[in-house]
Amino acid sequence: MFEVRVHGRGGQGVxxxxxxxxxxxxxxxxxxxxxxxFGSERTGAPVTAFCRIADSAIRARxxxxxxxxxxVQDPTLLRQVDVFGGVGPDAYVxxxxxxxxxxxxxxxxxxxxxxxxxxxxxxTELARTHLGRPLPNAALLGAFAALTGVVSLxxxxxxxxxxxxxxxxxxxxxxxTAAFDEVRPDRAYAxx
Amino acid sequence: MRDQLxxxxxxxxxxxxxxxxVISAYPISPQTHIVEALSxxxxxxxxxxxxxxxxxxxxxxxxxxxxxxxxxxxxYTATASQGLLYMAEALFNASGLGLxxxxxxxxxxxxxxxxxxxxxxxxxxxxxxxxIQLYAESNQAAIDLHVQAFALAEExxxxxxxxxxxxxxxxxxxxxxxxxxxxxxAFLPPFEPRQVLDPDDPVTIxxxxxxxxxxxxxxxxxxKQMQALDxxxxxxSRFTQAFGRSSGGLLRRYRTEGAExxxxxxxxxxxxxxxxxxxxxxxxxxxxALGITCFRPFPLEEVREALAGARRVVVVERAFAVGIxxxxxxxxxxxxxxxxxxxxxxxxxxxxxAVTRRSLESLLADVRAGRLEPGRLHFLDLDTGLxxxxxxxLQERRRSGPHAENILRDLGAVAARPY
Amino acid sequence: xxSRPPVKFFQVGSFAAGNRLLSEDDRTVQSGRDRSNxxxxxxxxxxGCGEALGARYVLDAAMRATQGRLVAANATGCxxxxxxxxxxxxxxxxxxxxxxxxxxxxxxxxxAALRAKGRTDVRVIGQGGDGxxxxxxxxxxxxxxxxxxxxxxxxxxNEAYMNTGVQRSGATPPAARTATTKPVGEExxxxxxxxxxxxxxxxxxxxxxxxxxxxxxxHDLEAKVERAMSLHGARYLHVLVPCPLGWGARAADxxxxxxxAQETGLFPVFEAEDGEVVAVSKIRRPVPxxxxxxxxxxxxxxxxxxxxxxxIERLQAIADRNIRRFGLVEEVAA
Numbered sequence: 038m039f040e041v042r043v044h045g046r047g048g049q050g051v052x053x054x055x056x057x058x059x060x061x062x063x064x065x066x067x068x069x070x071x072x073x074x075f076g077s078e079r080t081g082a083p084v085t086a087f088c089r090i091a092d093s094a095i096r097a098r099x100x101x102x103x104x105x106x107x108x109v110q111d112p113t114l115l116r117q118v119d120v121f122g123g124v125g126p127d128a129y130v131x132x133x134x135x136x137x138x139x140x141x142x143x144x145x146x147x148x149x150x151x152x153x154x155x156x157x158x159x160x161t162e163l164a165r166t167h168l169g170r171p172l173p174n175a176a177l178l179g180a181f182a183a184l185t186g187v188v189s190l191x192x193x194x195x196x197x198x199x200x201x202x203x204x205x206x207x208x209x210x211x212x213x214t215a216a217f218d219e220v221r222p223d224r225a226y227a228x229x
Numbered sequence: 230m231r232d233q234l235x236x237x238x239x240x241x242x243x244x245x246x247x248x249x250x251v252i253s254a255y256p257i258s259p260q261t262h263i264v265e266a267l268s269x270x271x272x273x274x275x276x277x278x279x280x281x282x283x284x285x286x287x288x289x290x291x292x293x294x295x296x297x298x299x300x301x302x303x304x305y306t307a308t309a310s311q312g313l314l315y316m317a318e319a320l321f322n323a324s325g326l327g328l329x330x331x332x333x334x335x336x337x338x339x340x341x342x343x344x345x346x347x348x349x350x351x352x353x354x355x356x357x358x359x360x361i362q363l364y365a366e367s368n369q370a371a372i373d374l375h376v377q378a379f380a381l382a383e384e385x386x387x388x389x390x391x392x393x394x395x396x397x398x399x400x401x402x403x404x405x406x407x408x409x410x411x412x413x414x415a416f417l418p419p420f421e422p423r424q425v426l427d428p429d430d431p432v433t434i435x436x437x438x439x440x441x442x443x444x445x446x447x448x449x450x451x452x453k454q455m456q457a458l459d460x461x462x463x464x465x466s467r468f469t470q471a472f473g474r475s476s477g478g479l480l481r482r483y484r485t486e487g488a489e490x491x492x493x494x495x496x497x498x499x500x501x502x503x504x505x506x507x508x509x510x511x512x513x514x515x516x517x518a519l520g521i522t523c524f525r526p527f528p529l530e531e532v533r534e535a536l537a538g539a540r541r542v543v544v545v546e547r548a549f550a551v552g553i554x555x556x557x558x559x560x561x562x563x564x565x566x567x568x569x570x571x572x573x574x575x576x577x578x579x580x581x582x583a584v585t586r587r588s589l590e591s592l593l594a595d596v597r598a599g600r601l602e603p604g605r606l607h608f609l610d611l612d613t614g615l616x617x618x619x620x621x622x623l624q625e626r627r628r629s630g631p632h633a634e635n636i637l638r639d640l641g642a643v644a645a646r647p648y
Numbered sequence: 649x650x651s652r653p654p655v656k657f658f659q660v661g662s663f664a665a666g667n668r669l670l671s672e673d674d675r676t677v678q679s680g681r682d683r684s685n686x687x688x689x690x691x692x693x694x695x696g697c698g699e700a701l702g703a704r705y706v707l708d709a710a711m712r713a714t715q716g717r718l719v720a721a722n723a724t725g726c727x728x729x730x731x732x733x734x735x736x737x738x739x740x741x742x743x744x745x746x747x748x749x750x751x752x753x754x755x756x757x758x759x760a761a762l763r764a765k766g767r768t769d770v771r772v773i774g775q776g777g778d779g780x781x782x783x784x785x786x787x788x789x790x791x792x793x794x795x796x797x798x799x800x801x802x803x804x805x806n807e808a809y810m811n812t813g814v815q816r817s818g819a820t821p822p823a824a825r826t827a828t829t830k831p832v833g834e835e836x837x838x839x840x841x842x843x844x845x846x847x848x849x850x851x852x853x854x855x856x857x858x859x860x861x862x863x864x865x866x867h868d869l870e871a872k873v874e875r876a877m878s879l880h881g882a883r884y885l886h887v888l889v890p891c892p893l894g895w896g897a898r899a900a901d902x903x904x905x906x907x908x909a910q911e912t913g914l915f916p917v918f919e920a921e922d923g924e925v926v927a928v929s930k931i932r933r934p935v936p937x938x939x940x941x942x943x944x945x946x947x948x949x950x951x952x953x954x955x956x957x958x959x960i961e962r963l964q965a966i967a968d969r970n971i972r973r974f975g976l977v978e979e980v981a982a
Contacts, residue, residue, distance in 0.1 A: 070403045295744075296753070301765075318747055435722075
């Protein structure tokens, strides 16, 4: 089983991100379960969403305490929420930021993880460019696909299109693809 | 059709295929996605003929459902927590009048303190309302139970509530098999009421009943609900024949054959418990799990039979009766009266606190080591230090402040922590 | 606006409704042998019960207007209790009693069911007393109004919770004695400045039809029911129904009291459509409120050895205000 935890703030599409990831996995014939934890609807409040992906039916109904991957959609959470709780040495960490790890005070984290598994992506900027809005979730999904290979970019874009039509769909797909390219320029290695 | 769907969406689509004629619902977390989806389907005409009433309260929602059902219309509503309490009077009215209303209850804790997360205190508070209570272990079960619920309700002329853990199930996205319209139509015939308000054949419904007849009327209500003990399995087997998968029924056994210890629970926590059972079985422990799907009426004989061979039973429940102890545990003890198994009653997952695999494994270790007194209600993952400090505060000062605030301050939950 | 018979009736000392002077078409429903008797004999209401009278008047008129295609939702209260002493029922139409505070919602659900089933021929009436309508059922009533559910809701107003022993409700008039507003202490009886004006509140919802009526004017009441049933959407009828027991009046005075309530101006009789008054029942000769109050023991404490003329004056001021507000008195040319 591959367990992903997504952190962000209300309004950034955190819940949607986990959901789309689960849809992408479903498309590939896998079993996937996505669910959120949050309080009453409130923009800006910390939101955590989970996604489990496996080859057999998933029965567990508890939060993910030892994630195989963590996606941080909003770096301002670093001081507020324990986003890296339970992260082991082989975990993937995907950060939405243009700043350096040192700037963010994450030098210690870099030491704990495998260097090729800790990646920063300017997802908000890519979203602004391709979608016209600072919604980083689709971009981060593309980056996730490239980083972990757990799902393909194709599955991600199909999941996006199933959810968003027209220009919004196009923009999100473009952002996801751009992010994918940033993390893994050579798409031939898209599948792990 | 099999698709990756949010639980609420799956439930809404399935309910729509059951062809309700009147839906009256008032929004409350975490049921909102269900009623929003149904509202859309009525607007677009996907669900027709159906009237969607935007009522002013949950009390009005159930009241409108009562009026609609008495007119012979298939009526549906959904609520949670405070909303269920607000319609409490109407719940008893609906069951007393024998109206086959179906309701989704997105299980959520009851305040004060206000809490929007999952536990079973809402459903449990109304366990005596005369409604049949079915608990879904997963979203697929939730979907399947709704189809069966309409059949059950209309056959018996009793209202049925399908309990679906709020957020945990309602907001989880997973692979779901939503039945096709043709399949549901074949399984669920049009509603044929046992009593109906008809100008061509007028009847008076809801008259006062005095001491001379009340006892008998109430006995009949009890007897009628008990009939569900036969009907629920029958409908479940019809469902299996029609849809090709096992679903519903009174109980669900998981690896209970030869089990020394059996967990008993309701709802989604069973998924996690089954993972625990598998893990423990792998290390040679003889553990099993019993899921109770039909809680009211309570299947005493079936529970007795399922647990009789165990050495110990660990009930894990998400509500409790203040002032006395467990609820499910109490019912299970009754079922096992006179039999050897020792029953441990554990309260877990209140107000949305996660019930984790780790905690359950640790609980079982405690049970086996005899660290858990069977007669006392045990609160899983209770922070006794916090509680003791708060009790101390209460003793020292009259105005000691609100419990929750003091506890959160103790926990440092309001202060930022370094990563 | 409800249609009126072509002849005006003046009280000449008898209570005859004057049907014999009218052509058959203009006679009241009640005078006809083929009236539905939707609330038939055998119920257990008190002698002189205004509500039993009002309900029979309203429902028979509604049954005629709908050719008997009518269903009713009834709140808990006197009407429900005295009409269904188990195992008997005096209702001859399909009738449902649910709870105290939900009659408007139940009726709304019934209307929704009929709509879903395409049954445009069957109509819905919701009914209850002042307590069930104005207090405990108020949220449901307002919800029914704002949604525009196709229901005629009838409030039988006897100005207190009668079935439970005459306790004060939001419709209890100032100074009236009830079990919870006794004439002890400084303010005798029910307080001034409290209470709700249900018809005005209904009008504020701008529903198609709002009307008030009393059991003293049968023609008027029946005409209003007929008018209401000719319309669709949320409609409200508020009927004053004196209660001999609760008001401390003679059983024989029920209709007289209803007439006096209207003639003093204390109970304005009018019709409104879409939130605006369109017709009023004029008072030919306004009657001083004292004449009305003296007949009821619930106001007895205002009279006697230490009469509370100050209170009576305040009640008179209310009546005068109503007269002015609704234009209840005929303008007489100088």
